[in-house]
Amino acid sequence: MLRDRRVLITSVGRASLAGASHVRDAGSSSLPSDSDHALPTEGRDESAFTEKDGNSAGPSLCFTLTSTRETALRELWFPFATTIEARRGMVSIVRAQGAYRCCPKPRVVVPAQFMFDIELHPDATGASELTLVVPVDADSISRGPEDQLRVALLERPGGKSLSCYLAAAVFINPDETWDIPRLSDLTGMDETQLRRRLFAESHSLTELVRKQRMQRALINRFST
The missing domain is CATH 2.60.120.10 (Jelly Rolls)
Structure with a gap:
């Protein structure tokens, strides 16, 4: 596709x-x-x-x-x-x-x-x-953003980081709500643990989501 x-x-x-x-x-x-x-x-x-x-x-x-x-x-x-x-x-x-x-x-x-x-x-x-x-990923196109991220985090092939999976999910689905409470539900991690995990990967949720939304908007801005 x-x-x-x-x-x-x-x-x-x-x-x-x-x-x-x-x-x-x-x-x-x-x-x-x-x-x-x-x-x-x-x-x-x-x-x-x-x-x-x-x-x-x-x-x-x-x-x-x-x-x-x-x-x-x-x-x-x-x-x-x-x-x-x-x-x-x-x-x-x-x-x-x-x-x-x-x-x-x-x-x-x-x-x-x-x-x-x-x-x-x-x-x-x-x-x-x-x-x-x-x-x-083929499933990422048809699967909803919640299921997409949940499955990705459960499978985690190759040890890919949480922040990388999250960035991909935001880029593909920029209009969805991406916040700590929702991600806590998706991942099964408590909010403190989730923040620590992202911090350990040198990312913050706010900046990561903003970056991918801006990048997708930059490209879509010129789309016809």
């Missing part, structure tokens, strides 16, 4: 999640693929990125961004590995340590939980375009 959201950016030169809490890097996993390979670092921190040919396996949310001017999306942070493909013009994927610029194809996979910027640079025709694909 592939859900396509077209994002048109024509009048906004710079969009930002300014004020969002800093989220530290938490690993270097990427979408599994036999064709993935590490990019050359060339003295810059590009080792986190991989190039990828072919289609991503499994259901995804797909966003298409088109710009007719220099455009930047700042401080993006996904709880999923994210596939980015430049289709027209030049796209820069920027982290604090440096930037990686990609022309049309191959796709670039940014690992989960990495903060990064996307910059779109129009080509000679005056336009640039990219697709941004966020993989989503």
